[in-house]
Amino acid sequence: MPTITIDPATRLEGHLKIKANYENGRVTTAESSGMMFRGFENLLAGKDPRDAAVITQRICGVCPTPHAMAAVLAAEQAIGKNAPDNARLVRNLILGADFLHSHILHFYHLTLPSYIQGPAMPPWTPSWNVDLRFTAAENQQLVDHYVQALAVRRQAHEMGALFGGKLPHTAAYEFGGVTGMPKADLITRFRNYLNPIIAFIDNVLLPDANLLAVKYSDYSNIGKGYGNLLAFGVFDLNAAGTSKLLARGRAANGATTIQPVDLNAITEQAKYSWYNDSSNGLNPSKGITQPNADKANAYSWLKAPRFGGVPYETGALARMWVTGDYRRGISVMDRHLARAKEASKIAHAMSDWLGQLNPAAPAFTPMTIPATGTGIGLTEAPRGALGHWLRINERVVASYQILTPTCWNCSPRDNAGVPGPLEKALEGISVMDAAKPIEVQRIVQSYDPCLSCAVH
Ligand code: NFE
Numbered sequence: 001m002p003t004i005t006i007d008p009a010t011r012l013e014g015h016l017k018i019k020a021n022y023e024n025g026r027v028t029t030a031e032s033s034g035m036m037f038r039g040f041e042n043l044l045a046g047k048d049p050r051d052a053a054v055i056t057q058r059i060c061g062v063c064p065t066p067h068a069m070a071a072v073l074a075a076e077q078a079i080g081k082n083a084p085d086n087a088r089l090v091r092n093l094i095l096g097a098d099f100l101h102s103h104i105l106h107f108y109h110l111t112l113p114s115y116i117q118g119p120a121m122p123p124w125t126p127s128w129n130v131d132l133r134f135t136a137a138e139n140q141q142l143v144d145h146y147v148q149a150l151a152v153r154r155q156a157h158e159m160g161a162l163f164g165g166k167l168p169h170t171a172a173y174e175f176g177g178v179t180g181m182p183k184a185d186l187i188t189r190f191r192n193y194l195n196p197i198i199a200f201i202d203n204v205l206l207p208d209a210n211l212l213a214v215k216y217s218d219y220s221n222i223g224k225g226y227g228n229l230l231a232f233g234v235f236d237l238n239a240a241g242t243s244k245l246l247a248r249g250r251a252a253n254g255a256t257t258i259q260p261v262d263l264n265a266i267t268e269q270a271k272y273s274w275y276n277d278s279s280n281g282l283n284p285s286k287g288i289t290q291p292n293a294d295k296a297n298a299y300s301w302l303k304a305p306r307f308g309g310v311p312y313e314t315g316a317l318a319r320m321w322v323t324g325d326y327r328r329g330i331s332v333m334d335r336h337l338a339r340a341k342e343a344s345k346i347a348h349a350m351s352d353w354l355g356q357l358n359p360a361a362p363a364f365t366p367m368t369i370p371a372t373g374t375g376i377g378l379t380e381a382p383r384g385a386l387g388h389w390l391r392i393n394e395r396v397v398a399s400y401q402i403l404t405p406t407c408w409n410c411s412p413r414d415n416a417g418v419p420g421p422l423e424k425a426l427e428g429i430s431v432m433d434a435a436k437p438i439e440v441q442r443i444v445q446s447y448d449p450c451l452s453c454a455v456h
Pocket residue numbers: 013059060061062063066067381382383384386404405406407449450451452453454
């Protein structure tokens with residue numbers, strides 16, 4: 001059977017290989033492979049738990065902040081205390097800045113080049129230049145917005161660095177709180193960055209995403225996958241984290257009934273992953289990462305996370321679906337539309353959180369790491385649900401397991417041979433030109449994969 005191989009798939013983070021078998025112009029089956037091993041979980045063993053927020057951020061330059069958030073939440077759960085309210089708000093604001101830069105980057109700089117024709121110069125060339133549907137005027141405007149978005153994305157980073165100290169890898173997240181104090185002048189400067197970013201999202205990004213969805217309306221009917229959506233939830237609205245801007249929950253096969261997320265139902269399966277059998281089928285609280293590069297029949301460095309044995313998609317669409325803000329459908333275009341709408345929702349919420357900061361109140365409570373303990377830090381990264389599972393023994397990390405969004409989305413087959421969500425989304429699609437499989441590329445990019453995170 002002829003195959004399409006895209007290796008590496010471009011305009012995403014890290015090294016993703018896609019292999020699709022096709023027959024009569026249609027993809028029959030697909031394999032998604034992460035082509036690199038990193039081993040962050042293993043190198044954390046024996047370290048001081050305070051180092052986890054610093055080390056795990058180095059997994060990725062696009063979403064370091066969510067890893068810092070997950071690390072401090074895991075430690076605080078092991079300690080059994082919450083950080084003060086100011087810390088919750090400052091954490092939300094730095095994380096929000098990360099979401100905004102990432103969503104803007106994804107739409108303009110990673111996705112749009114698969115739909116528009118740029119100037120005849122790198123990074124626009126070489127290009128497939130197929131199935132381009134915008135008028136010359138629309139195309140030029142989108143190219144202009146691509147350039148404008150470069151500056152807006154940088155401003156989102158500068159904004160986050162006001163409290164984060166620096167970005168991408170912030171030093172602000174400590175268990176017990178944050179190091180960045182919410183001083184009045186910082187609040188004003190943050191707002192001065194945020195207001196034009198809100199205007200860009202509402203007046204440029206949202207209309208551009210809508211235009212894309214209109215011009216490529218057929219992409220609202222492909223790339224669904226299973227339709228199973230899962231979110232851990234993010235942006236705590238109270239100290240205990242029981243109320244969130246984007247809720248925790250899951251929906252099976254596009255249902256509008258939202259079900260709870262029982263963490264005990266999660267397993268990481270590894271039959272087709274380059275890991276030993278000892279690493280297969282475990283809940284992350286007991287997870288093991290033993291690489292085996294010579295394993296027969298394996299084809300990815302990602303494990304295959306499953307909830308109740310079933311593959312789930314995670315990301316902006318899952319969050320907005322679970323929260324009830326987006327229910328139009330599950331497809332390539334729905335992922336882009338939900339992401340743009342989510343950017344707007346988060347940006348406006350950030351404006352509220354700035355107003356809730358109290359410059360006179362503390363943003364840190366001293367806490368001591370216990371001799372033994374366990375903690376789970378659940379949050380969301382721009383690409384979806386993120387969890388860190390921490391076990392402490394003799395005040396050092398006894399085990400650390402990280403479950404990233406792209407592991408859910410781009411997972412290989414599981415122990416039962418069931419394909420991952422992206423693999424499933426590619427099945428059955430028609431490909432106009434196997435030498436330039438733009439349909440495959442557009443479906444892959446709709447998930448906004450990050451393989452650096454996924455192989456961690
Ligand atoms: Ni490297 Fe990440 C996000 C995390 S994706 S970008 O968003 O966690 O697996």
